Amino acid sequence: MKKFTCVQDIGDLKSALAEAFEIKKDRFKYVELGRNKTLMMIFFNSSLRTRLSTQKAAFNLGMNVMVLDINQGAWRLETERGVIMDGDKPEHLLEAIPVMGCYCDLIGVRSFARFEDRDFDYKETILNQFIQYSGRPVFSMEAATRHPLQSFADLITIEEYKKTARPKVVMTWAPHPRPLPQAVPNSFAEWMNATDYDFVITHPEGYELDPAFVGDAKVEYDQMKAFEGADFVYAKNWAAYTGDNYGQILSKDRAWTVSDRQMAVTNNAHFMHCLPVRRNMIVTDDVIESPQSIVIPEAANREISATVVLKRLLEGLK
Numbered sequence: 001m002k003k004f005t006c007v008q009d010i011g012d013l014k015s016a017l018a019e020a021f022e023i024k025k026d027r028f029k030y031v032e033l034g035r036n037k038t039l040m041m042i043f044f045n046s047s048l049r050t051r052l053s054t055q056k057a058a059f060n061l062g063m064n065v066m067v068l069d070i071n072q073g074a075w076r077l078e079t080e081r082g083v084i085m086d087g088d089k090p091e092h093l094l095e096a097i098p099v100m101g102c103y104c105d106l107i108g109v110r111s112f113a114r115f116e117d118r119d120f121d122y123k124e125t126i127l128n129q130f131i132q133y134s135g136r137p138v139f140s141m142e143a144a145t146r147h148p149l150q151s152f153a154d155l156i157t158i159e160e161y162k163k164t165a166r167p168k169v170v171m172t173w174a175p176h177p178r179p180l181p182q183a184v185p186n187s188f189a190e191w192m193n194a195t196d197y198d199f200v201i202t203h204p205e206g207y208e209l210d211p212a213f214v215g216d217a218k219v220e221y222d223q224m225k226a227f228e229g230a231d232f233v234y235a236k237n238w239a240a241y242t243g244d245n246y247g248q249i250l251s252k253d254r255a256w257t258v259s260d261r262q263m264a265v266t267n268n269a270h271f272m273h274c275l276p277v278r279r280n281m282i283v284t285d286d287v288i289e290s291p292q293s294i295v296i297p298e299a300a301n302r303e304i305s306a307t308v309v310l311k312r313l314l315e316g317l318k
């Protein structure tokens with residue numbers, strides 16, 4: 001594997017899942033693979049789970065790790081070409097990227113959507129500059145339009161907890177005080193559409209995601225109807241995608257906050273969320289603390305998804 005930015009990069013999902021469950025049985029099985037290899041993790045945005053689980057995955061494979069928080073310690077970076085750099089940014093990304101590539105063997109990048117220009121975001125401008133100019137294999141630690149490490153962990157978790165071959169999985173929008181990226185819902189939809197699950201997306205009108213990610217998923221504007229018979233509920237907020245509303249908050253309707261009311265019409269569904277989660281905006285305390293909540297095992301599986309991805313990128317170096 002030469003990059004990991006989307007579901008297509010991992011190839012056959014059944015093989016990827018088999019590798020994940022193999023590694024889960026013995027996560028140090030490939031500890032020699034990464035000897036004297038260095039992972040560089042570059043964050044343009046905050047992180048807890050990705051920052052910790054991806055480092056742990058690198059250690060599982062015997063790698064060295066460097067972590068850089070851009071604009072905190074490094075020089076502030078200009079990312080636009082053609083800009084006269086007479087302001088507060090002493091370095092351009094197009095120099096910084098190949099320099100960072102000199103010091104490592106693999107690069108992970110977190111760079112969220114900026115919501116200033118939809119084309120800039122949806123062309124994955126920053127991530128693709130790392131792919132183009134670093135000279136190293138690059139993987140996404142959540143970019144503008146996807147979060148594949150999260151989605152792979154979500155799939156592993158559903159496979160572990162499902163009671164039927166084709167569970168009903170419902171992704172629901174929920175209210176949030178800030179405009180959040182579409183990366184997590186886009187990516188979850190992309191991975192769910194690559195399975196044979198019964199996948200439904202529910203959100204208020206106006207929050208339609210990019211059709212390229214929605215694919216053949218059923219979209220239901222009535223949340224209670226969507227929840228009927230669900231085996232898994234995956235909650236997430238996202239800002240509007242369509243037209244002039246890009247990056248905007250259209251609703252903070254707390255009737256969409258996942259509570260016992262909605263969970264009551266499901267098939268005793270497991271509750272999932274990528275975390276961090278705003279309690280009593282996205283989901284009530286009772287639901288996220290209930291026996292059906294699997295948000296912690298879901299987060300734990302981030303170590304497994306990252307170990308599989310780093311293993312395949314290391315194997316690609318040979």
Ligand SMILES: CCC[C@H](NC(=O)CCC(=O)O)C(=O)O
Nearest residue numbers: 178180181183184274275276278
């Ligand atoms: C893994 C999720 C990362 C990010 N979440 C946030 O930025 C939450 C920030 C907040 O709740 O203020 C998102 O929604 O894409």
Ligand SMILES: NC(=O)OP(=O)(O)O
Nearest residue numbers: 047048049050274275
């Ligand atoms: N789910 C996830 O990626 O969490 P962090 O933003 O804390 O890394």
